[in-house]
Amino acid sequence: MQELQELESEPLCHRIAARLLVNNCQLLDGKDDATVLTDSGRQVRDFVDSYAASLAICDLERGSFVIPSSCAPFRERSLVNIPDSSIPRLHASPQQIDSCLSGLAKSDSAWNTWVSYRHKALRFCEAARADNEKAQSIRLHQRLTEILSNLSKGVEQELEANLQAINLRATETTEQLQRMVPEIEQLRNKLQDLDRTISQDVMQISQASNSVMRDGLEDAQNLQQLLRVLLKTVMSNNAEVAASQEVALASFKDRTDSEAAVVMAALATAAVSSASLQSQIVSALKLFEVVH
DSSP, X not given: OHHHHHHTTSXXXXXXXXXXXXXXXXXXXXXXXXXXXXXXXXXXXXXHHHHHHHHHHHHHHHTTOOOOGGGGGXXXXXXXXXXXXXXXXXXXXXXXXXXXXXXXXXXXXXXXXXXXXXXXXXXXXXXXXXXXXXXXXXXXXXXXXXXXXXXXXXXXXXXXXXXXXXXXXXXHHHHHHHHXXXXXXXXXXXXXXXXXXXXXXHXXXXXXXXXXXXXXXXXXXXXXXXXXXXXHHXXXXXXXXXXXXXXXXXHHHHHHHHHHHHHHHHHHHHXXXXXXXXXXXXXXXXXXXXXX
């Protein structure tokens, strides 16, 4: 990262080449020196080689070295005209890159400069990627902080709303209870009055019942004594009546027998008289028939 920062004080050529390098580091995708040479495709190698060539040529131009004509696409005047792009891409063809490298290889100083910048290109991209990841982490942390803040606000608002609702219900309940206290007190007084009334009535009824029971018991005892007296009297009277009935029956029988004898005598007399009358009537009828 320090090397990238040092490039900020370099001439325009170096800054342009470094900017193009960093902007297109996505092609490397975490490659290092070894993997670029072993398992990378041609596009990644061309990317490293081309921007290393641009940086090396910037140094060579400052040192008044003779720049191979095949390296014209990598000089400052060509780099200035490369537009910014959000899509990683090379500004030179593979043939132009190979041709420029062949020209640089003719000079040991130029070649060593390119090799040095080739290593730096990888480090620049690694530093840029780390810085980018850091920035992304910071943005992610900021986003997470924002989300957590919003969640906290939402939770606090929800809790506040719930607390207000609970307080409102508690206040309403308290007011209802306060309104109910006089009614409850009045009901309690009525229940106490009712209890006293019922207690008094029960006591009076109990006393009256006890009095009635005592009176009834006394009446029953008196009635029992009266019944005993009546029973003795009835039994005594029954004995007297039975004796009287025997005497009366005997007198009635004697009187009846006497009266029956008289009646039988009268009936006999009447029968005699009836027979005599019947005989007379028969004689009269016969005499009447003779006359006529």
